[in-house]
Amino acid sequence: MTGLLTGCAAAEGEGTTAGPAGASAGTRAKTAARGGSVGASGSACELPVAFDVAEFWKAKAVDAKEASAATGDLAELADALLRQGPVTMACEIDAKPAGKIGFLRVWTGEPGDADARTVLKGFVDAEKGASKAVYRTFTSGDVAGAEVEYVTTSELLEETKTEHALAVTTPRGPVVLHLGGMDTQEHEAMLPAYELAKSTLHVNAA
Numbered sequence: 001m002t003g004l005l006t007g008c009a010a011a012e013g014e015g016t017t018a019g020p021a022g023a024s025a026g027t028r029a030k031t032a033a034r035g036g037s038v039g040a041s042g043s044a045c046e047l048p049v050a051f052d053v054a055e056f057w058k059a060k061a062v063d064a065k066e067a068s069a070a071t072g073d074l075a076e077l078a079d080a081l082l083r084q085g086p087v088t089m090a091c092e093i094d095a096k097p098a099g100k101i102g103f104l105r106v107w108t109g110e111p112g113d114a115d116a117r118t119v120l121k122g123f124v125d126a127e128k129g130a131s132k133a134v135y136r137t138f139t140s141g142d143v144a145g146a147e148v149e150y151v152t153t154s155e156l157l158e159e160t161k162t163e164h165a166l167a168v169t170t171p172r173g174p175v176v177l178h179l180g181g182m183d184t185q186e187h188e189a190m191l192p193a194y195e196l197a198k199s200t201l202h203v204n205a206a
Contacts (some may be wrong), residue, residue, distance in 0.1 A: 048171075049168065049170060057093050058093065058096075064088045089107050092106075093106075095193065098193075109175075117137075119167045120135065141202060142202065145166055147164070147165070159183070177194070
């Protein structure tokens, strides 16, 4: 919970890309050096998908059920931090060991009929202060899904920052990968780690 504690309707666009949401046509996204992987059985986070993690970033599983077992205000806070729209946080990959401030977080949901775009839109719409969302499709090997770039505005700080997320559907339910950051500058510095995860993403066997 320590990392979590430190850590509006969206305007929509449409497009298709295999690179970052903000990349122009023909621009190849930078990817970080690989430091390991998560998602497979026996890894730090066992997930419906697996992907490579940037060098020095540290993954840690998040037990939402255990956190939600708290009582009173703490339970409400845990629920607000661990659940967003149709998904629940399952894994938190910390950039601090790599000298950056932020997380790549993995959220999972229950199996259903919703497609990746619907899941992703539900995730963004549930984030307070989110706006200017631009959605695209993306492919990574045999995986196809939806991706979004948007901004969030802090009423307290009166500042905006850029965020990225993607969603895919699997037989075990939808998965959302989200990259935030302390501010837009820090977010952009961590984008290669997000691109590494996206480019190596694959669905685990059911």
